[in-house]
Amino acid sequence: MTITSAARARRAAKALIAVSVVGAVSLMGAAPAQASDWGGDGDSAGCASPITVATTAITGSRGKLAGKTIGELQLRWSWSCHGNWSRVVLYGGMYSTPVTVEQIVESEGRRAGSTDHNLRTGSGGTSAWTRYLRLANSQSRACAQAWLSSDFDTLNYHTNGARVCA
Known part of the structure; x- marks a missing residue:
């Protein structure tokens, strides 16, 4: 032909x-990062002189990240807000795919949370946080929990998480 x-x-x-x-x-x-926050008393970015009162590692579970620390979950406090919030720090340079970060902080029977979609760590890393919870008693126990979802440069989409209390 x-x-x-x-x-x-x-x-x-x-x-x-x-x-x-x-x-x-x-x-x-990729789509730009998007966040949704709920609960709490305000944006923790306005809380002066924050300190980390508790932290725990977030560890990869598959592929080249299995057993490696890929970030950390922090429980934060500020006297200026008289409140706690959660912050996730993602380490950079370990994977190239976007991550969804879901996190909750809870204390005194109340909760605040956030979901951040399409976060990219790049070479320098990134972070995401919840709104703060104003506490009636600064000695109240507070807990933070986070879930990171991505394929983390593997063949499967999966979730890694952590929980910390103080």
Whole structure:
């Protein structure tokens, strides 16, 4: 079968369109990070002189990250807000795929939480946090819990988590 020059031109045009679409989609990149917060008394970014009162490692569970510390969960406190909140610090340079971070802080029968989608760690890492809970008693026990979900550069989407109390 002989392919005419008109048929070759049509095939070339289709191939060019396909390459253009793939190129445009790859330039769009991943969706930007999005967050949703609930509960609590305010944005912890406005709490002066915060301290970390408890911390625990978040450990990878599969592939090249199995058994490696990929971040940490922190329970934070500030006297200026008289409150606790949760912060997750993700270490950079370990994987390239986006992460969803869900976390909750609870104390005195109340809770605050956040969900951050499409976080990228890059080479320098990143962090995410909840709103703060104002406490009636600064000695009240507080707990924070976090879940990190991603494929972490493996073949399967999975979740790693941690919990800390003080």
